[in-house]
Amino acid sequence: MNKQEVIKKINLEMFAHPTWKPEDADAPTPDFKDGYNAASKANIKIINQLDEPTKVIAHLAEKWHEDIGPVLWWDFPVEEPPYCGTPLDDDFPKYKRHFTELHIPDEVEEELKWVVKIEDNGSAYFVDFFDELQPHL
Numbered sequence: 001m002n003k004q005e006v007i008k009k010i011n012l013e014m015f016a017h018p019t020w021k022p023e024d025a026d027a028p029t030p031d032f033k034d035g036y037n038a039a040s041k042a043n044i045k046i047i048n049q050l051d052e053p054t055k056v057i058a059h060l061a062e063k064w065h066e067d068i069g070p071v072l073w074w075d076f077p078v079e080e081p082p083y084c085g086t087p088l089d090d091d092f093p094k095y096k097r098h099f100t101e102l103h104i105p106d107e108v109e110e111e112l113k114w115v116v117k118i119e120d121n122g123s124a125y126f127v128d129f130f131d132e133l134q135p136h137l
Contacts, residue, residue, distance in 0.1 A: 003047060003048075003050055006047055007044055007047055007048075010040050010043055010044055010047075011040075011044075013040065014036070014037050014040045056100045057100065058074060058076075058098040058099070058100055059098065059099055059100070059101075060097065060098060061073075061087070061096070061097050061098065061099060064086075064087065064099055066086065066088065068101060069086070069102075070084060070085050070086055070102060071084075071085075071086070071099040071100060071101050071102055072084055072099060072100045072101075072102060073085070073092075073093070073096035073098070073099050074096060074097075074098045074099065074100070075093075075095055075096050075097060075098070076097075076098060082096075082100075083096055084102070
């Protein structure tokens with residue numbers, strides 16, 4: 001299911017067009033409907049932020065300094081892939097006039113390690129995670 005399908009499904013489940021009549025015994029109250037709709041709209045806002053591209057600022061070539069390091073070099077309008085490097089490189093294309101900085105993290109965060117507990121009947125489930133892989137009894 002992609003992002004648009006999830007948003008469509010949430011919109012369908014909202015109480016915008018209620019099927020209940022006020023005289024129905026199990027009909028939700030107006031406060032419940034308002035709260036549910038508000039929560040659904042909040043969920044849609046969160047979903048819209050998924051895979052939202054970050055805004056990239058193109059700087060002029062004159063602003064580059066060697067302390068910045070390797071960057072992506074562009075020529076506008078963009079007709080070819082960017083060049084990754086510095087103007088100090090031997091093969092630097094002189095016609096590239098704009099750059100965007102690369103932000104590469106220094107350290108990669110290690111994933112948490114989960115411990116699986118196996119019951120006598122063969123079922124297994126996650127019980128906890130640790131920084132080190134050690135037996136968990």
